Amino acid sequence: MSDLFPVRLEAARATRRGRTLVGPVDLELDGAGTTVVIGPNGAGKTTFLRMLHGTARLGGGRIRWNCTTEEARHHQCFVFQQPVMLRRTVMQNLIYPLRMRGMSRGEAEDRARRWAARVGLGSMLTRQAPVLSGGERQKLALARAMITEPKLLFLDEPCASLDGRAMREIEEILQEARAGGMRLILSTHDMGQARRLADEVLFLLHGWLHDRGAGPEFFTQPATPQARAFLNGDIVE
Numbered sequence: 001m002s003d004l005f006p007v008r009l010e011a012a013r014a015t016r017r018g019r020t021l022v023g024p025v026d027l028e029l030d031g032a033g034t035t036v037v038i039g040p041n042g043a044g045k046t047t048f049l050r051m052l053h054g055t056a057r058l059g060g061g062r063i064r065w066n067c068t069t070e071e072a073r074h075h076q077c078f079v080f081q082q083p084v085m086l087r088r089t090v091m092q093n094l095i096y097p098l099r100m101r102g103m104s105r106g107e108a109e110d111r112a113r114r115w116a117a118r119v120g121l122g123s124m125l126t127r128q129a130p131v132l133s134g135g136e137r138q139k140l141a142l143a144r145a146m147i148t149e150p151k152l153l154f155l156d157e158p159c160a161s162l163d164g165r166a167m168r169e170i171e172e173i174l175q176e177a178r179a180g181g182m183r184l185i186l187s188t189h190d191m192g193q194a195r196r197l198a199d200e201v202l203f204l205l206h207g208w209l210h211d212r213g214a215g216p217e218f219f220t221q222p223a224t225p226q227a228r229a230f231l232n233g234d235i236v237e
């Protein structure tokens with residue numbers, strides 16, 4: 001299997017009913033670290049992630065992975081802001097993607113136990129997923145995505161419904177995954193989280209990639225006045 005990266009977006013546009021929601025975007029992303037996508041409400045962060053993942057309609061331009069699109073999709077997972085759960089137990093939710101990939105039940109259950117413990121759901125394996133709290137569901141969604149060891153993980157506002165402690169736990173898991181070589185692309189409204197996690201920042205505004213920078217520098221020296229205003233907490237129009 002060739003690596004997924006670099007991935008190149010060439011005038012890529014996400015459209016819906018003839019309307020451009022994001023783009024055109026020209027961008028090359030390489031294969032290491034964490035890219036954090038920020039921007040005001042409605043700027044297009046979710047749509048941008050979905051366009052890269054292949055679940056938002058590409059209305060123009062191209063996205064070229066360093067392998068076939070099929071291979072690239074096979075090695076990536078997406079954690080949605082409102083995770084969709086099977087109406088089954090935590091254990092069944094965790095083993096499902098592994099069983100789909102042909103893993104034996106015993107091996108899948110072992111791995112599910114390890115991951116449940118890792119995200120703090122070790123005592124909830126027999127609980128029905130729909131009765132979990134928002135934060136627990138978010139952790140289950142993360143574990144269910146990471147359990148398949150994707151090379152690339154998209155996360156849309158992964159900590160939106162979490163308290164401080166849960167957020168720290170999730171960030172630790174993400175940092176570990178990154179250290180282990182998993183490529184992360186995530187959106188967040190939380191600038192503290194963006195600073196803690198970002199190797200690279202993409203700033204979107206009105207569907208445009210407005211600014212881009214390496215993590216630490218972006219936060220101290222954003223290139224555009226709009227990004228500066230956004231980081232200052234001003235209203236950006």
Ligand SMILES: Nc1ncnc2c1ncn2[C@@H]1O[C@H](COP(=O)(O)OP(=O)(O)OP(=O)(O)O)[C@@H](O)[C@H]1O
Pocket residue numbers: 016021039040041042043044045046047048
């Ligand atoms: N399915 C859809 N149909 C029509 N318009 C859509 C659809 N999904 C998103 N949009 C529009 O596309 C634009 C970008 O939305 P998107 O959810 O990607 O932004 P966002 O930056 O993730 O927003 P937020 O921070 O509020 O989650 C918005 O104007 C939104 O209303």
